[in-house]
Amino acid sequence: xxxxxxxxxxxxxxxxxxxxxxxxxxxxxxxxxxxxxxxxxxxxxxxxxxxxxxxxxxxxxxxxxxxxxxxxxxxxxxxxxxxxxxxxxxxxxxxxxxxxxxxxxxxxxxxxxxxxxxxx
Numbered sequence: 286x287x288x289x290x291x292x293x294x295x296x297x298x299x300x301x302x303x304x305x306x307x308x309x310x311x312x313x314x315x316x317x318x319x320x321x322x323x324x325x326x327x328x329x330x331x332x333x334x335x336x337x338x339x340x341x342x343x344x345x346x347x348x349x350x351x352x353x354x355x356x357x358x359x360x361x362x363x364x365x366x367x368x369x370x371x372x373x374x375x376x377x378x379x380x381x382x383x384x385x386x387x388x389x390x391x392x393x394x395x396x397x398x399x400x401x402x403x404x405x
Contacts, residue, residue, distance in 0.1 A: 287332035288312040289403055290325060292348055294340040298389075301396060302335065309400045322348060330358040333403035336383070338367035338374050346377045353382035364399055366392035 289306060291313055293299050299315055306313040314331075316322050322343075334352055338345045349365060352358050362385075365378040369388035378386045387395065 287330070287403075287405065288314055289333045289335065289400065290331040291315050291335040291337075292317075292322070292340060292343050292345065293335065293337045294343065295337060298337060301393065302400075305396045305400050309397070311400055311403060317343070319344065322351075326351065326355055326358065330355075330361050332405065333362045333364065333399075334358075335399075336363065336365040336378070338365050338371065338378055338386075346374075346381050349378055349381040349383050362403060364392075 289311055291299070291302050293302065293315055294317060302313060316325060336345045336348055345365065349363060352361065352363055363383045364385045364387070365383040366387045366389050367375050367378070369390065375386045375388070385399070392399070
């Protein structure tokens with residue numbers, strides 16, 4: 286079963302994603318820096334990529350673009366979330382190729398569905 290990779294800095298969301306993935310018997314790995322991302326891109330594609338758009342040090346829009354440009358990774362489902370007041374950032378994520386962009390509240394409400402929808 287392919288894993289889920291999450292680019293998340295926030296401890297609350299890290300715990301929430303980890304807990305939800307565990308309940309769904311899915312493996313999730315958290316990447317917290319761009320060096321880790323570069324190493325990941327050389328490996329097999331995950332079933333899903335989750336990106337916290339508020340994690341500015343991770344350059345989230347760049348991550349989305351690079352995932353969608355990588356031949357092996359471009360079909361991985363890419364889900365991004367941000368605070369609802371960052372509408373322009375959410376639009377940038379859509380333009381960069383995210384498959385689903387949600388405000389944090391919507392992401393939290395739908396997290397179980399999102400994780401369950403990750404291809405095995």
